[in-house]
Amino acid sequence: xxxxxxxxxxxxxxLCERLSRYQITTCQDFLCLSLLELMKxxxxxxxxxxxxxxKVSLACxxxxxxxxxxxxxxxxxxxxxxxxxxxxxxxxxLHGGIPCGSLTExxxxxxCGKTQFCITMSVLATLPVSMGGLDGAVIxxxxxxxxxxxxxxxxxxxxxxxxFDSDEKLFCMTRSIHLYRELTCDSVxxxxxxxxxxxxxxxxxxxxxxxxxxxxxxxxxxxxxxxLAERSNFLARGASLLKYVAEEFSIPVILTNQITTSLSxxxxxxADLVSPAHDLSLSEVTGASGSGKKESACVTAALGNTWSHxxxxxxxxxxxxLLTRQIxxxxxxxxxxxxxxxxxxxSGLVLQDGxxxxxxxxxxxxxxxxxxxxxxxxxxxALLKTTDETPGDTPSP
Amino acid sequence: xxxxxxxxPLSPALRARLLAAGFQTAQELLxxxxxxxxxxxxxxxxxxxxxxxxxxxxxxxxxxxTAGGSGSTRKCTALELLEEEQTQGFIITFCSxxxxxxxxxxxxxxxxxxxxxxxxxxxxxxxxxxxxxQIPECFGGVAGEAVFxxxxxxxxVDRAADIATACVRHCQLIAEAxxxxxxLQALETFSLESILSHIYYFRCRDYIELLAQVYLLPDFLSExxxxxxxxxxxxxxxxxHDFEDLSLRTRLLNGLAQQLIIIANDHKSAVVLTNQxxxxxxxxxxxxxxxxxxxxxxxxxVRLIFHWDNTQRLATLYKxxxxxxxxxxxxxxxxxxxxxxxxxxxxxxxxxxxxxxxRPRREEEK
Numbered sequence: 141x142x143x144x145x146x147x148x149x150x151x152x153x154x155l156c157e158r159l160s161r162y163q164i165t166t167c168q169d170f171l172c173l174s175l176l177e178l179m180k181x182x183x184x185x186x187x188x189x190x191x192x193x194x195k196v197s198l199a200c201x202x203x204x205x206x207x208x209x210x211x212x213x214x215x216x217x218x219x220x221x222x223x224x225x226x227x228x229x230x231x232x233x234l235h236g237g238i239p240c241g242s243l244t245e246x247x248x249x250x251x252c253g254k255t256q257f258c259i260t261m262s263v264l265a266t267l268p269v270s271m272g273g274l275d276g277a278v279i280x281x282x283x284x285x286x287x288x289x290x291x292x293x294x295x296x297x298x299x300x301x302x303x304f305d306s307d308e309k310l311f312c313m314t315r316s317i318h319l320y321r322e323l324t325c326d327s328v329x330x331x332x333x334x335x336x337x338x339x340x341x342x343x344x345x346x347x348x349x350x351x352x353x354x355x356x357x358x359x360x361x362x363x364x365x366x367x368l369a370e371r372s373n374f375l376a377r378g379a380s381l382l383k384y385v386a387e388e389f390s391i392p393v394i395l396t397n398q399i400t401t402s403l404s405x406x407x408x409x410x411a412d413l414v415s416p417a418h419d420l421s422l423s424e425v426t427g428a429s430g431s432g433k434k435e436s437a438c439v440t441a442a443l444g445n446t447w448s449h450x451x452x453x454x455x456x457x458x459x460x461x462l463l464t465r466q467i468x469x470x471x472x473x474x475x476x477x478x479x480x481x482x483x484x485x486x487s488g489l490v491l492q493d494g495x496x497x498x499x500x501x502x503x504x505x506x507x508x509x510x511x512x513x514x515x516x517x518x519x520x521x522a523l524l525k526t527t528d529e530t531p532g533d534t535p536s537p
Numbered sequence: 538x539x540x541x542x543x544x545x546p547l548s549p550a551l552r553a554r555l556l557a558a559g560f561q562t563a564q565e566l567l568x569x570x571x572x573x574x575x576x577x578x579x580x581x582x583x584x585x586x587x588x589x590x591x592x593x594x595x596x597x598x599x600x601x602x603t604a605g606g607s608g609s610t611r612k613c614t615a616l617e618l619l620e621e622e623q624t625q626g627f628i629i630t631f632c633s634x635x636x637x638x639x640x641x642x643x644x645x646x647x648x649x650x651x652x653x654x655x656x657x658x659x660x661x662x663x664x665x666x667x668x669x670x671q672i673p674e675c676f677g678g679v680a681g682e683a684v685f686x687x688x689x690x691x692x693x694v695d696r697a698a699d700i701a702t703a704c705v706r707h708c709q710l711i712a713e714a715x716x717x718x719x720x721l722q723a724l725e726t727f728s729l730e731s732i733l734s735h736i737y738y739f740r741c742r743d744y745i746e747l748l749a750q751v752y753l754l755p756d757f758l759s760e761x762x763x764x765x766x767x768x769x770x771x772x773x774x775x776x777x778h779d780f781e782d783l784s785l786r787t788r789l790l791n792g793l794a795q796q797l798i799i800i801a802n803d804h805k806s807a808v809v810l811t812n813q814x815x816x817x818x819x820x821x822x823x824x825x826x827x828x829x830x831x832x833x834x835x836x837x838x839v840r841l842i843f844h845w846d847n848t849q850r851l852a853t854l855y856k857x858x859x860x861x862x863x864x865x866x867x868x869x870x871x872x873x874x875x876x877x878x879x880x881x882x883x884x885x886x887x888x889x890x891x892x893x894x895x896r897p898r899r900e901e902e903k
Contacts, residue, residue, distance in 0.1 A: 167745060167749070168745045171745055171748050171749060171752075172748075172785060172789065174788070174792070179548070179549060180549055183548050183549060183550050184548050185546055185547050185548045185551075185591060186546035187546070187591070188548075193752055194752065194753065194756070196749070197748075197749035197750070197752040197753045198749075198753065199749075200745055200746055200749035201739070201741075201746060201749040201750045201752075201753050202739045202740050202741055202742070202746055202750065203739075204737050204738070204739055204757075205737075205738050206733065206734045206735070206736060206737055206738065207667075207685070207694055207697055207732075207733040207734070207736035207738055208730055208733035208734035208736075209734075210694045210733075210738065211694045211695075211698055211733055214694055214695070221695075235695060239693075241690070242690055242691075372777070372778070373778045376774075376777055376778030377778050380742070380743070380774075380775075380778070383689075383690050383742075384742055386690075387690055387740070444816070445654070445655070445813075445814060445815065445816055445825070446777070446813065446815065448654075448655040448656070449655040449689075449774070449813045450689075450774075452689075452690065452691055454656070470656070471655060471656035473660060473661070473691055473693045473696055474693055474695060474696050476869075476871070
């Protein structure tokens with residue numbers, strides 16, 4: 141929209157030629173100038189310049205819709221609003237599942253089940269609508285080379301044995317998952333830019349990027365000057381492109397993120413559990429540093445504060461004890477803060493009923509600083525706990 | 538009448554010609570007339586006529602100003618302003634603690650900025666306000682409509698529908714308790730469909746669309762004169778990437794702030810902006826501060842900062858011309874933005890001025 145040429149904004153031919161002599165060819169150039177500059181450049185009077193501004197703005201401005209129209213549109217096609225995750229309690233709290241048209245982020249320590257979750261979602265997206273899927277293809281952008289096609293077939297076969305009863309169906313499903321291996325930030329950005337055309341040509345219904353953090357953290361060392369700003373720039377640009385694509389085609393976008401150590405006063409974790417030398421640049425120490433308190437570290441989602449603003453939903457996977465793990469809904473515009481227990485099995489993620497906490501409607505914590513339990517902490521807790529563990533425990537450090 | 542030709546809002550080429558021909562004051566132009574002007578300068582008669590009309594309008598405006606009339610600048614005494622302020626409505630937030638520290642709610646004709654960490658409830662409050670502005674006057678609202686400009690894509694229709702349903706139910710409870718004619722009448726038009734149809738939603742994807750939309754907003758508001766609230770959810774997001782030239786950004790933001798102030802005053806509506814927080818690195822510590830820089834802090838009249846204290850959400854009034862700086866806790870419930878504890882239910886015997894901020898049914902909602 142910003143790069144729309146002025147010719148298409150219904151300005152007269154001679155005016156466009158005159159403006160191009162001053163290097164003003166797009167709507168963006170036009171709207172960034174002040175009124176006096178515009179008067180000088182167009183040679184028109186004050187009133188006429190205001191009229192021109194209005195014309196150019198009309199060419200760029202978005203269309204108005206009332207909230208009622210939006211609701212009606214959604215209710216006509218309710219299945220298109222969410223992608224159910226087949227974890228029923230999670231879907232219920234999320235009012236249907238992963239929302240279409242917005243960014244969902246999945247954060248967890250390594251080995252907790254992010255890629256398993258992504259592979260499961262890929263299978264679900266290819267299922268027909270009657271089974272809760274989106275009946276479409278999937279774009280899977282893999283930056284860690286963690287995708288395993290064999291695991292994909294295993295999950296599909298074990299989770300939906302009645303549907304995938306023949307090899308034919310399995311191959312059909314695998315054909316609709318398009319895998320791209322991107323290993324640098326630039327190539328990821330280029331791939332995101334090319335998404336629009338691919339979505340139309342291949343009828344894509346789900347985009348997964350696994351993971352954003354690995355490629356960004358490889359290239360931007362935030363200890364160097366200026367890199368933090370550049371990194372935020374890259375992330376914000378990627379986020380806005382993805383949001384545009386998600387909203388335009390009304391499809392869900394799932395991104396995965398890693399963890400980092402955040403130093404903050406006041407949290408009583410023993411600092412030797414997690415090395416404080418990790419990612420000092422993302423420290424968010426509040427208060428005077430000379431307070432004399434021992435600074436302790438806690439593990440939170442990586443990529444910083446600005447990224448936490450850009451994603452619309454944040455799900456955190458973390459360790460609970462030796463076998464079970466937890467999904468935490470840390471940030472969601474429709475769901476309250478809730479936790480669910482699950483294990484990873486042959487058929488992917490399986491929720492454990494009976495131990496879930498979804499009636500904490502008014503609590504929550506800062507999704508950018510929500511602490512995440514890593515494997516060491518979970519093992520430590522498991523060894524200390526007695527045999528009857530109370531289900532109401534949220535992992536507090 | 539003695540106005541200098543160089544200061545008239547004519548096109549620069551025409552101005553240069555007039556000055557070259559030796560015209561100095563507006564009076565001379567008016568005396569010459571269109572035919573004489575066209576012959577002397579070498580422009581067509583229509584152009585000369587147009588120029589003279591502009592000059593005449595300018596001089597009329599000047600005369601009105603010197604004579605003390607209203608014109609384009611607003612002049613009034615502080616007493617008139619006091620009367621205006623006292624009769625002005627507030628947009629309530631359904632959280633009585635927040636309304637109290639704001640002095641009654643979100644004020645009309647002022648810009649309120651809400652800064653906060655991600656996920657703390659800024660968009661929830663904006664959606665709550667877009668619903669609350671439509672509360673009929675007999676229930677204590679301003680009976681207006683809302684414009685919602687979304688730059689981040691965080692507006693969820695289903696959530697807005699939930700908030701609207703809870704608000705309608707709340708008003709229904711009040712009407713049942715007090716059985717008054719105008720309450721019941723107002724409820725007939727105050728329903729979920731009507732609330733949602735009066736939230737005008739614009740989705741701006743980058744800062745150019747946002748600028749264009751704000752240029753077009755005065756015309757839109759003249760057509761929809763009942764609008765009393767303009768929400769821009771995420772004024773920081775489009776300005777925080779793709780900007781190498783920070784001075785251009787400051788200039789655009791200042792221009793935006795000025796236009797919003799004009800809109801707020803001319804159309805008697807409240808403008809609510811949400812801002813992000815950014816990390817500022819001090820010497821050996823870092824702090825979270827509102828984004829967009831120091832100069833942006835001057836744009837808003839009232840500034841609220843939302844933050845966390847472990848699991849409790851807090852709102853701090855950071856900047857206000859009339860209220861004291863204070864911090865209160867609040868909650869986000871399935872019904873929307875609410876207080877932490879139920880405020881004491883007072884039996885208001887007169888019942889004519891019902892305060893919709895008090896919610897008597899809270900305990901049963903678990």
